[in-house]
Amino acid sequence: DIAVHRDSAPETGGNRTRPNPPSDAVINLDHGDPTVFETYWRKVGEKSTIKFKGDQSLSYFANAKNLCWFLEPKLEEEIGRLHNVIGNAKVKDHFIVVGNGSSQLIQAALYAVSPCDHPEPVCVVSAAPYYSSYQEVADLLQSRLYRWGGDAYSFEKDEPYIEMVTSPNNPTGVMREPVVNRPQGKIIHDLAYYWPHYTPITSQVNHDIMLFTVSKCTGHAGSRIGWALVRDKDVAKKMVKFMEVSTIGVSKESQLRAAKILGIISDSCQDDKSPDLDNFFEYSQHLMAQRWEKLRQVVKLNELFSLTKYPSEYCLFTKDFTQAHPAFAWMSSKSNMEDCEKVLRGHKILARSGSRFGSDPQYVRISMLGRDQEFNLFLERLSSIQEITSEN
Ligand code: PMP
Numbered sequence: 001d002i003a004v005h006r007d008s009a010p011e012t013g014g015n016r017t018r019p020n021p022p023s024d025a026v027i028n029l030d031h032g033d034p035t036v037f038e039t040y041w042r043k044v045g046e047k048s049t050i051k052f053k054g055d056q057s058l059s060y061f062a063n064a065k066n067l068c069w070f071l072e073p074k075l076e077e078e079i080g081r082l083h084n085v086i087g088n089a090k091v092k093d094h095f096i097v098v099g100n101g102s103s104q105l106i107q108a109a110l111y112a113v114s115p116c117d118h119p120e121p122v123c124v125v126s127a128a129p130y131y132s133s134y135q136e137v138a139d140l141l142q143s144r145l146y147r148w149g150g151d152a153y154s155f156e157k158d159e160p161y162i163e164m165v166t167s168p169n170n171p172t173g174v175m176r177e178p179v180v181n182r183p184q185g186k187i188i189h190d191l192a193y194y195w196p197h198y199t200p201i202t203s204q205v206n207h208d209i210m211l212f213t214v215s216k217c218t219g220h221a222g223s224r225i226g227w228a229l230v231r232d233k234d235v236a237k238k239m240v241k242f243m244e245v246s247t248i249g250v251s252k253e254s255q256l257r258a259a260k261i262l263g264i265i266s267d268s269c270q271d272d273k274s275p276d277l278d279n280f281f282e283y284s285q286h287l288m289a290q291r292w293e294k295l296r297q298v299v300k301l302n303e304l305f306s307l308t309k310y311p312s313e314y315c316l317f318t319k320d321f322t323q324a325h326p327a328f329a330w331m332s333s334k335s336n337m338e339d340c341e342k343v344l345r346g347h348k349i350l351a352r353s354g355s356r357f358g359s360d361p362q363y364v365r366i367s368m369l370g371r372d373q374e375f376n377l378f379l380e381r382l383s384s385i386q387e388i389t390s391e392n
Contacts (some may be wrong), residue, residue: 021373025377027370038219057253074255088205104243105227106190112236112242114145123149126152126165128359131166136369152180160184162186163188165190171331173308195217199326214261216271218262219376298383305340331365337361337363347384
């Protein structure tokens with residue numbers, strides 16, 4: 001997913017002060033590298049530091065008694081605490097399986113829910129526009145268990161299938177429900193963006209398989225930690241088996257760091273625990289709202305593009321009516337016929353074409369999760385586009 005245009009990815013390497021990108025630099029908003037919250041974490045400073053000594057965390061095992069034997073108890077605790085603080089998903093009656101990002105858990109879940117007695121690979125479908133990685137993941141190994149089946153809206157076969165439901169959706173940011181709705185189906189709910197900074201929390205979801213990731217929640221994509229909440233014990237066991245065979249578990253350093261980070265954001269929502277910390281979700285929601293407001297202004301002024309509109313809904317976490325401020329902008333050209341990705345590329349803005357998501361090239365997905373400098377440069381360039389022509 002992120003390999004495309006990797007050459008123009010920013011150098012990070014732990015630099016503290018980052019120079020502004022040169023005014024003619026290519027801006028890469030193709031992938032959703034979540035560096036947007038870096039400023040928050042810089043402010044948190046030493047409180048988020050975690051150290052390891054040489055004699056720590058040597059074993060493969062984290063908790064041999066747990067079904068997910070490589071899950072660090074501290075991470076399990078902090079995942080449970082965060083979901084309770086936010087109220088976005090029911091943890092009770094679910095097993096937690098940790099993965100190397102939710103990317104690995106998507107594969108583990110596909111493996112775990114595929115019927116093993118079906119003569120043909122079952123179709124993995126998702127309603128278009130869908131997250132572009134599902135197709136790649138489903139087809140990469142040309143498995144005998146499953147294969148990519150395309151847009152869920154056009155799936156008509158009377159046979160077992162797996163539906164990926166991304167809510168809020170990547171790329172469009174809207175909340176979603178399954179669309180096939182047949183008894184032979186297994187559903188995997190990808191809830192990577194179901195956090196208050198991106199969307200109002202309208203209910204405490206309680207599905208059979210729910211995938212989350214630290215990457216989009218706190219911005220720590222580099223730690224590669226995701227988790228699945230799985231109701232069925234046999235499915236959870238199969239997912240753990242997948243993890244055993246592919247990577248024999250998940251780095252303990254990463255898990256303990258993720259536990260620390262999740263602990264901080266839970267604390268930050270509870271004044272008594274952290275009077276000196278800014279509420280992470282208030283901070284991040286405000287930041288996303290500001291970016292969206294600026295983008296909408298530019299789009300309104302130049303009249304060439306349009307953006308998805310989101311309804312105002314009551315958020316159970318903020319206890320207020322809020323709008324979604326998604327991690328991606330799903331933008332289209334008003335002239336309906338133009339290749340939007342190409343137009344932006346002509347202005348040195350890399351974004352992902354709608355065609356990659358099973359939609360039309362008139363659409364383009366733009367990451368809203370980059371650093372301020374990049375985002376501001378993007379707005380500057382977008383506002384300088386005067387007209388859309390195919391020569392761009
Ligand atoms: N699901 C969705 C919908 C995503 O957008 C992403 C990241 N782009 C992932 C899963 C994977 O995230 P990670 O592997 O970093 O947890």
